[in-house]
Amino acid sequence: MSDDFEQFEDMEESELWEQTTHGPSETRIHALMTLAHRATDTLAHAQAASIQERIADLYLEAKKTDDALVAYARAISAWQEVEEWENIETLRVKAEALSDSLFEAGAWREFYSAYGWAAYLRRAYVVALEYVEKAIACTEESGSTHYRALHLCQKGVLTAALGRSADGIVFLQEGLSLAREESNLFMVADILADLSIIQSRTLDREAALATAQEAAALLTEIPPFVPLHFRVKFALGNAYLCTGSTLLAFQTFESIHADLPNYLKAKTLIRMSECGYDDEMWESRAYTVAKNSNAFDLVDHIEVTRAMRADPATAIASLTSVIERTIERDDDVTRDEARLVLARKLCDAGRHAEAVEQLTILSVANFGDDAYKILTYLILRADALIAVGELVEARSIALALSRLDRRWEVIDAIAEGYWQLATIELAANGPTIEWERLANQCISLLALEGDFALLQERAEFLSGAVVLDNQPYRGSLDTMDALIADIANETGSPNWTATS
DSSP states (O other): HHHHTTTTTTHHHHHHHHHHTTSSSHHHHHHHHOOOHHHHHTTTTHHHHHHHHHHHHHHTTOHHHHHHHHHHHHHHHHHHHHTOHHHHHHHHHHHHHSOGGGGGGHHHHHHHHHHHHHHHTOOOOOHHHHHHHHHHHHHHHOHHHHHHHHHHHHHHHHHHTTTTTTHOOOOOOOHHHHHHTTTOHHHHHHHHHHHHHHHHHOOOOHHHHHHHHHHHHHHHTTTHHHHHHHHHHHHHHHHHHHHOOOHHHHHHHHGGGSSSHHHHHHHHHHHHHHTTSSSSHHHHHHHHHHHHTTHHHHHHHHHHHHHSSSSSSHHHHHHHHHHHHHHHHOHHHHHHHHHHHHHHHHHHHHHHHHHHHHHHOOGGGGGGTTTHHHHHHHHHHHHHHHTTTOOOHHHHHEEEETTTTOGGGGGHHHHHHHHHHHHHHHHOOOOHHHHHHHHHHHHHHHHTTTTTTHHHHHHHHHHHSEEEGGOOOOOOOOOOHHHHHHHHHTTTEEEEOOOO
């Protein structure tokens, strides 16, 4: 920063505004820059954006087009904090109307990066990735390690948002390595926060928690910076929630939600509503904030969540409306989420053929590598197919579920796979020994997971049934001797004996 610029730092705000109205353009620009910095520091993002637009106009008057483009980029970054997407689009048009030849790669890099991230925040992921790729190309020319790390982080987040979380994690880890090389703790913490969020989507929840905790630990080593603090705390709360530490998750979200911009506040309130403490109250607050700030994706997400609790008729009507709205605004993520819940509610209403139709519109590809949604889709599809008698495809899906690696994150899906296989066996061959074996596999997995309500329901169903040859349900086999005796009884081979 030049000495001329530093002289403005000690001025009162009224003096600074006075400096912006007269004198050389350089003086006016420096005064405006100081005001913009102060506005950003106090989270007055709309004011900061307006000031940056004035700075851009002054630079254009002075024919300093590179600097003008950088000011446009900073205005975009400020407007995105208050979700002023129309203003951002206006700035994009203004910037891209200028000749490419006027700008150096560094100026374009800032603009592409800022606009790409704004597009990401409004969920235009394909557009966002296009602009971030352009920013990376500009960075290659400059050879800047700092900016390469930054844009690799952006690319990782966007790639994951497009359903390729594994690839996204690779880009984030590459950016993280570069940030560590530079000892840039701000960027390291920022990348770790993003990495944790994406790890949680792939059901690598323990890694997500460890990553978020590492990011949180860094906050004690770097100067306070409010946006980074919020991002890291959100990632930490998300990781706590994913690993079942609901109280810690709630407390973490509660510590940050009040001061967030509306969109992030609504997202945080939604997560608070998932912690098990006055859920509907927090959900209602999230809905109000989202609706008042025109965050339609979050509004519809909450509508989908509410539909999950509603009776089938109410839910089906609501979800149909959500799907129509999401199609109109190209919100594929919420649309597919709504279709999943709609299929479940159609099954609950006994309209299984319609559920199959909804699920046939979807495929595993709709959910990228979001493990939770993929498993939900497969379980729902198998259930619906069983109900309409399409047992061959249903069995293939159920068999795949039952053969998942037995990580605790997917135990419930494996249990469902076994129960579906048991249901298919019961439908095809009656209450056979194989049916009993498959059902007991499900019950043992439910016990391992701790879902005792469902365990009791299914155990009661099993104990009330009768197996082949009118043999009653036998209960669990607690010892090796009991197991061997049972095998001998079933096979008619008395030579089975226990070994010491």
